[in-house]
Amino acid sequence: MEISFIGAGNLAWHLAPALENAGHHINEIYSRQLQHARQLVSNLYDARTHSELNFADSPSQLFVLAVPDDALPDVCSRLVLPENAILVHTSGNQSLEALEQWMAVYSDVPVNTGVFYALQTFSKGQPFLEFDEIPLCIEATEKTTEDILVQLGQELSHIVYLITSEERRLLHVAAVLACNFTNHLLALAYDLTTANDLEFDLLRPIITETFRKSLAVANPADVQTGPARRGDLTTIDSHLSLLADQPHLSEIYQIMTQSILRRYQQ
Template sequence: MKLSFIGAGNLAWHLAMAFENAAHLIREVYSRDEKNARDLISMLYDAQLQPDLNFAESESELFVLAIPDDAMEEVAAQLVLPENALVVHTSGSKSLEKLRRLMDIYSDVPVRTGVFYPLQTFSKGTRVLNFEEIPLCIEASDPESEAQLVALGQELSKIVYLVNSHERMVLHLAAVVACNFTNYLFGVAKDLVDSENLEFDLLKPLIEETVQKALDARHPALVQTGPARRGDLNTLSLHMDYLASRPELLNLYRTLSDGIRQRS
């Protein structure tokens, strides 16, 4: 299949190469940041820089919107596609209906719409991820497009699900909690040890064991440990006294500890 990418950020960097590794051809890459587009093109077989959002003469069959959620309408308003092209967004939170409505409003020709959402965290320039183990959430506006996207997804991943827009939003929310919030807490932990000239490496075995236990458990709450889980009020008080000069961290510590205690 021939594809074009609109957007050349973190997700596009990985997804475009995954498509090419599955023997699909990326024909064009557009980004409002031309350097990002050129950097991605340099990693691909024969992709060309697309100077604007007019793809009317493109030979691509699938157009992938790998763009920030808040840019979707701005892009849709300028996007020109071939008739009956299939355009998909890769958002966890935007509904399929949102994309369909935008295409109805702005496209001068009929196009098909869908969602191709990889449930993973991506950073440009890191190792190329193994897409076989990345869940792909598929949704489409018609059965033909759905079948096409499912077949395409199965060429990349062993984990392909039909997921509607509401279910995808809930998955995205859970992913934010499990990934973004957790990573934020890792950063807080590093700041704490750095403030006392301690090594963050001392925490890494603990972090690895904690994550692995949560993955192995029937429910992560079953392997919860720590002073809040034990009801150790003396230790909780000691920690909160230490954080008294940092009210934002004190509030965070208290909120999370209260949540653990209420669940225990």
Template sequence: MKISIIGSGNVGWHLGIAFENHHHPICEVFSRNIAKAEKLSEMLYKAEAKTDLDFSESEAELFILSVADDAMEDVCSKLILPENAILAHTSGSKSLEDLQKLMLIYHDLPVKCAVFYPLMTFSANKALDLRNVPFCIEAIDDETEQILVDIAQEMSNTVYLLSSEERKVLHVAAVFACNFTNHLLALSKSITDNENLEFDLLKPIISETFKKALKAEDPADVQTGPAIRNDKTIINRHLDYLKDDTRLLEIYEVLTESIQNKP
């Protein structure tokens, strides 16, 4: 199937290359920044870099909408697609209905709306094996759904049919598991840096923590530390150390209480 990529960020970058690796040629790559569109196009076989959203003459049958959630309406308001094209967004939080409403408002010809959401954190210039990435699929009709499932199964070992509500819940959970966890690691490094200690000293315990959590049926079953033991002496000692940094102090208190009160 011929595909065009709307958006040249990390998700569009990885998907564009993956599609072509599985014999789905990319016809066009759109970005407001022509340099970004050209950079991705150069990685592909014969893709055209575009800064306009007129795809009316495109040979693509599937258009992957991989833009920031806040930019989706603006892009859709200018988007011109061939009749009966498939338009699939890659957002974890935007619903299928959100996309359908936008296309009804701004597009004259019928478009088959869908969701093609890879549940993964993507980074620029970092190779990623998509076989291990879950893909969440939702579509306006069974035929479109099956097309997207078939493409996803070519790239990944894990493909799910999920409703917009289920995908929203997963996205919230992913923010806790991924984004918040990484932020806590960054805060941990700031603590060691402030005392001229090596953050590398913490990497073995971080690694072991993740290994145990991923093996456990419930990560709560392998929770350790002063909060779960209700070791008030150590907790108070930590709070005393953090008293001059109200932000870290508050985070420590909130997480300690959360651990102790988890059902």
């Protein structure tokens, strides 16, 4: 399939090469920052940068919107596509209906719309991820487009699901809890240790074991440990005393503690 990317950020950095490795041809990469498009093109076989959002003469059949959610309305308002092209967004939160409506308003030709959402955390500049075990969530306005996107997904991953916009939004919230919030807590632990001349590396074994246990059971709640899990209010009060001069960190500690207490100490 002939494919073009609109956006050259974290997701495009990994998805474009993965599609190319699956035998598809990446034609064009558009980015508001031309240097980002050039960086991605340098990792592809014979793709070229595209300096504007007019793709009317593009040979591509599929156009992948890989831009931040808040940029989608503006990009769609300026996007010109070939007739009957497939346009997919890659957002965990934006609905398919929103993309349909934007194209109905702004496009002068019929466009088929869909969602191609990879449930993974991506970072630009990191080694390319293998997509074999990355869940791909597919949604489309009509069956032919759905079939094309499912086939495309199955060429990349063993885990392909048809999921509604509402289901995808719920998954996205869960992913923020499991991924983004967890990583932020690790960053806070790093700040706390290094600010007190302690090695963050001392925590790496417990972090590794925590994730090993959590992923080895059906419900991570079954392997919860710590003072809140056992209702150890004395230790909790001691910790809060240590954090008295760090109100932001103390607030996070209290919110997490209360959540654990509510689950286990009723």
